Amino acid sequence: MRRLNHCYNVADLRSAARRRLPRGVFDYLDKGTEDQLSLQNNRHALESLKLLQRVLADVSDVQPACELLGGAASMPLAIAPTGIAGLCWYKGELELARAAARAGVPFTLATGSNTPMEEIAESAGGRLWFQLYMWRKRSLSYDLVRRAAAAGFEALIWTVDIPYRPNREHDRRNGFYSPYKLNLRSAADSLCHPRWLASVLARYLATTGMPRHANFPPEYQRRFTSNVTHANELRADQLSWEDVARLRDIWPGKLIIKGIMREEDACRAVACGVDGIVVSNHGGRNLDSAPATLEVLPGIAAAVGGKATVLVDSGIRRGSDIAKCLALGAKGVLAGRATLYGVAAGGQAGAGLALDILREELRRTMAYVGCQRVGDLGSDALWRPAQPRSAFTHS
Numbered sequence: 001m002r003r004l005n006h007c008y009n010v011a012d013l014r015s016a017a018r019r020r021l022p023r024g025v026f027d028y029l030d031k032g033t034e035d036q037l038s039l040q041n042n043r044h045a046l047e048s049l050k051l052l053q054r055v056l057a058d059v060s061d062v063q064p065a066c067e068l069l070g071g072a073a074s075m076p077l078a079i080a081p082t083g084i085a086g087l088c089w090y091k092g093e094l095e096l097a098r099a100a101a102r103a104g105v106p107f108t109l110a111t112g113s114n115t116p117m118e119e120i121a122e123s124a125g126g127r128l129w130f131q132l133y134m135w136r137k138r139s140l141s142y143d144l145v146r147r148a149a150a151a152g153f154e155a156l157i158w159t160v161d162i163p164y165r166p167n168r169e170h171d172r173r174n175g176f177y178s179p180y181k182l183n184l185r186s187a188a189d190s191l192c193h194p195r196w197l198a199s200v201l202a203r204y205l206a207t208t209g210m211p212r213h214a215n216f217p218p219e220y221q222r223r224f225t226s227n228v229t230h231a232n233e234l235r236a237d238q239l240s241w242e243d244v245a246r247l248r249d250i251w252p253g254k255l256i257i258k259g260i261m262r263e264e265d266a267c268r269a270v271a272c273g274v275d276g277i278v279v280s281n282h283g284g285r286n287l288d289s290a291p292a293t294l295e296v297l298p299g300i301a302a303a304v305g306g307k308a309t310v311l312v313d314s315g316i317r318r319g320s321d322i323a324k325c326l327a328l329g330a331k332g333v334l335a336g337r338a339t340l341y342g343v344a345a346g347g348q349a350g351a352g353l354a355l356d357i358l359r360e361e362l363r364r365t366m367a368y369v370g371c372q373r374v375g376d377l378g379s380d381a382l383w384r385p386a387q388p389r390s391a392f393t394h395s
Contacts (some may be wrong), residue, residue: 004346004353009361010317010338012352017321017344021088022189024176029084031342032284033166038292039284042315045292048224049324050383054370065104066360066374068332069155069254069309071127074104075359076374077322079311079351079367080158081131084213086114088344090203094120095343100180101126103359108157108334111144114211121151131258133162136238140217145251146292147215154253161259163237166286196203202262243271256311258334261296263303266310276309283314283336293327301329319361323369326377371384 001018007013018026032039064075079100085092093115102108106127109120122126128147134141145156175186190197204211215218248255257269258278269277279297281290293314301310312325313334323332335358340356366372369381 004350007345007350007353009357010341010354013341013345013350013357015143015340016346016350017088018043020193022186022196024171024174024186024189025084025087026344027170027174028087028168028176029082029337029344031168031170031288032288033168034288036284038281038286038290039315041290041292042096042281042284042294043244043317044316045294046317046324049294051320051323051327051365051369051381052383055101055366057370059370059372060297061244061265062363062366062372064359064366064374066332068106069256071106071154072104072108073127073332075322076330076332077316077355077358078106078127078129078311078332078334079108079339080334081110082336082340083110084111085110085340085343087200088340089347090200091115092343093345094123095348096339096351097124097126097128097344099339099348099355100124101249101338102348102352103355105355106155109153109215111211111215112223114214117148117151117153121153129157129254129256131157132247133159134239134243136246136391138243140220142246142250143213143217145247149252150169155260155275156247156251156253157256158247158345159258160239161261161280161282161286162182163239167287167288181193190358227351241268244269244274248273256309258313260300261290261293261294262297266300266304266391269275270304270307274308277304277311278334279312279330280316280334289297294325297325297328297330307388316358319358320361322358323365323377323381326374327379327381 003016007016064071066076068076079096085096089095093109093113097107097120101124106129108129108131109117110131111133130153132141132145161251192350209354254275256276256278257274259280260266260277263280266277279293279300281293297312304310309331311332311334312330315337317338322333339351339354342350371377
C-alpha cells in the first residue's frame with residue numbers, strides 16, 4: 001500500500017491512521033482519560049530512562065527471539081487485547097492475528113472484539129491468547145472461558161483493572177460512546193473519511209450488519225448503535241481473589257492477570273497460582289493519576305522473584321522501549337496502540353510493518369548496548385544520573 005511506503009516508525013503509522021480514521025474512532029484508540037496525565041506519564045517515563053552503549057563487544061549474532069510463556073516468539077512481545085480493532089479495519093482483529101502469526105508473536109483477542117473467536121482460531125494461525133472481562137454474572141464469563149479453551153486459545157489474560165466505567169470525556173464529545181450516537185458531528189466526521197466509510201462500515205452493513213460484540217453471550221450481543229443495555233449483568237464491581245482460584249480450576253492453559261500496579265497484588269496473584277502478570281495502567285485509559293508502569297515495574301519484578309512471568313504494557317512505541325522494560329525486570333511487553341495504528345493504516349500489512357519496525361529497533365538497540373540475546377539485557381544497560389551531594393555531606 002502506498003500509504004505505508006513512507007512509514008518508517010510507529011509515529012508515522014499513527015499519522016497515517018489519524019488521516020484515515022474518523023476522529024471519534026481515532027480518539028478512542030489514541031487518547032487516555034480525563035486530563036491524559038497517566039497517558040503522558042507512560043511516555044515520559046520511557047523517554048526519560050537512558051541506555052548505556054557498550055563498545056568493542058561482539059554483536060555479530062543479535063537475536064531478539066525468545067521463549068515467552070512456554071512458547072517461541074520472534075521477540076519478547078505479544079499484541080495486547082484491543083476491542084477497537086474491528087472498527088479500524090474490516091475484521092481488524094483477524095488482520096492483527098494474521099500479522100502476529102506471520103511475525104511470530106502471540107496475539108490476544110479482546111472480549112469486546114467484533115470477530116468471533118472461532119473465526120480467529122480457524123483463520124489466523126499462530127499463538128492465540130484470549131482476554132477476559134469477568135462479569136457480575138459469573139456463569140457467563142465461565143462459559144466464555146470454556147469456549148476459548150475449546151477453540152484452542154493457549155493463554156487467558158484476565159483484565160482486572162476496570163471496576164468502574166472510566167471517564168473518557170473525549171468519547172462523549174465525539175458521540176463515540178455506548179451506544180454510538182449518530183449526530184451531526186459524528187455523521188460529518190464519517191463523511192469526511194470516505195475510504196473508511198466504504199472499506200469498513202459499508203462492508204459490515206453489506207455483510208454482517210452493524211458491528212457488535214461477537215463474543216458476548218447471544219442474549220447480550222447488540223449493535224454498536226443499539227440503545228439496549230445490560231449494564232448490571234456486565235459490570236465487574238463485585239470481584240475478589242477467590243475468582244482467580246475458580247479461573248485456575250476451569251482454564252487448562254496459561255493464566256495471566258492484567259492490571260497489576262502494586263507489589264502486594266502481584267504477590268497475591270502468584271500465590272493464587274497464575275502463570276504471569278501484566279504490569280499495566282491500561283494504557284492511561286482508566287485511573288488518570290496512575291504512575292507510569294515503568295515506575296512500578298522494578299519493585300513488582302523483584303517481589304515476584306521469578307515465580308511467574310512478568311510482562312508490562314502501556315506506552316510501547318519503540319524497540320528501545322522494549323529493551324528498557326527488559327532491563328528493569330520484565331520478560332516481555334504487550335503492545336496495543338502501536339499495532340492498532342498499523343492495522344488502521346493498512347490492515348494486516350500495516351500491523352506487520354509495526355511489528356517489523358519494533359523488532360528491528362529492538363535488535364539495533366541490543367547491538368548498541370552489547371547484548372546478543374534478550375536474556376542478557378539487565379540493569380547494567382541503564383544509566384542513572386548521580387545523586388547530587390548534599391550541602392551537609394562531610395568529606
